[in-house]
Amino acid sequence: MEGSTTAQAETGSDEDFIRANTVLSAPPLLPELRLHLGGDPLELWRRTQERLGDQSPGMPFWAFAWAGGQALARYLLDTPEAVQGKRVLDLGAGSGVAGLAALRSGCIGVTATEIDPLAAVAIRLNAAANRLPSPEIREDVTFALEDFELVVAGDVCYEEPTASTLLGIMEAAATRGVEALTGDPERRFFPNDRFEALKTYELPVMEDLESRETSRTTVWRMRR
Numbered sequence: 001m002e003g004s005t006t007a008q009a010e011t012g013s014d015e016d017f018i019r020a021n022t023v024l025s026a027p028p029l030l031p032e033l034r035l036h037l038g039g040d041p042l043e044l045w046r047r048t049q050e051r052l053g054d055q056s057p058g059m060p061f062w063a064f065a066w067a068g069g070q071a072l073a074r075y076l077l078d079t080p081e082a083v084q085g086k087r088v089l090d091l092g093a094g095s096g097v098a099g100l101a102a103l104r105s106g107c108i109g110v111t112a113t114e115i116d117p118l119a120a121v122a123i124r125l126n127a128a129a130n131r132l133p134s135p136e137i138r139e140d141v142t143f144a145l146e147d148f149e150l151v152v153a154g155d156v157c158y159e160e161p162t163a164s165t166l167l168g169i170m171e172a173a174a175t176r177g178v179e180a181l182t183g184d185p186e187r188r189f190f191p192n193d194r195f196e197a198l199k200t201y202e203l204p205v206m207e208d209l210e211s212r213e214t215s216r217t218t219v220w221r222m223r224r
């Protein structure tokens with residue numbers, strides 16, 4: 001049964017592929033949001049590579065709500081005054097978790113950046129599943145920072161190129177006086193001397209992804 005669903009998804013649309021390989025469910029820290037979330041990361045990675053071939057950017061990050069993204073989203077849901085009336089830029093959006101929380105808390109709109117084509121599809125599906133407007137999704141990171149009043153980035157410091165590109169944008173925003181927030185469990189490339197801590201959460205995480213059962217994850221504001 002499962003095999004036939006998968007075979008159909010491999011020839012169907014990206015939406016079919018995502019629906020067939022995920023379960024619409026709430027991440028542990030975010031009972032008010034539903035996301036298309038994956039199970040076994042290695043198996044999903046293999047299926048993604050089969051589907052996208054050379055186009056595959058690697059790990060299907062979009063199928064998981066990472067510790068940093070969950071903490072950031074929890075903070076935005078509990079602190080609506082941080083987003084209300086603001087245009088939000090969500091860098092390295094993945095499933096869209098942080099931007100969707102900002103929309104739920106009443107921001108004006110969200111632009112999400114992603115380099116993974118399947119993530120763009122997942123973000124649209126996740127927005128629809130929560131009856132939220134879809135973020136505008138962009139692959140490039142050359143845009144006018146003056147179009148935004150808040151920049152958020154969930155869990156983007158796990159590898160050097162991503163961290164340096166996305167932190168560079170946050171720094172440019174902070175220099176212009178725009179608030180830049182990240183959620184990060186102090187990953188290898190997180191420069192904590194450039195941030196101040198706002199709130200720390202202890203949350204359950206997938207052992208297959210994190211090699212542990214819980215993560216202590218902080219929401220940080222970039223120093224100006």
Ligand SMILES: C[S@@+](CC[C@H](N)C(=O)[O-])C[C@H]1O[C@@H](n2cnc3c(N)ncnc32)[C@H](O)[C@@H]1O
Nearest residue numbers: 061065066069092093094113114115154155162
């Ligand atoms: C660990 S995931 C975090 C996803 C989501 N923010 C969360 O916290 O659940 C990092 C994401 O950054 C994306 N990414 C990496 N480099 C990027 C870049 N230069 N521009 C935009 N997105 C990027 C990856 O595709 C991935 O989806």
